[in-house]
Amino acid sequence: EDQVTQSPEALRLQEGESSSLNCSYTVSGLRGLFWYRQDPGKGPEFLFTLYSAGEEKEKERLKATLTKKESFLHITAPKPEDSATYLCAPNYGGATNKLIFGTGTLLAVQP
């Protein structure tokens, strides 16, 4: 059964304190792993897509990496505005492009 697990469920950081979020997946025939950011009461905002093991992508203070079983979202020197829920979602649906969403990591960055 295709599954995705994110850890930790919640993470509290001080401003400038770097850390990583984990997304573990068991998806056969992966066709891309997506990272989204979701603020309270809003829809998810697209961050990255990773397609193959070893691939990395960066955007400002965020860097996403991918292995055959995991993806990491590294946050370098976070700021309070980085506080949000971060969702990972493997594309398991092939041509249907269905995503399985993890339950997310709620990140709080304190000034």
Added chain:
Amino acid sequence: GAVVSQHPSRVICKSGTSVKIECRSLDFQATTMFWYRQFPKKSLMLMATSNEGSKATYEQGVEKDKFLINHASLTLSTLTVTSAHPEDSSFYICSALLASDTQYFGPGTRLTVL
């Protein structure tokens, strides 16, 4: 680019009435759109896949007669919650598929059924 809108953002209705939610891709055409619902502190649950000009594909356990989906154009999909009941209260989010695989999400619609 890749902006998706939803209307309304919030709706309160009485039990037994029907509610329509619109999802529009503003700056691109989307053959495929998706509808999700999200409960508090839970992740997104896919309800159905909406394809322009054809019938929607519903996920297991989702009542197609209760959640009517219409995708009449390449920029608009609608979700109608028929005979809504309090248990239908939730946060409904749509997404539109851009290019081959990236979903861009709308801001969501908070439905409260009294």
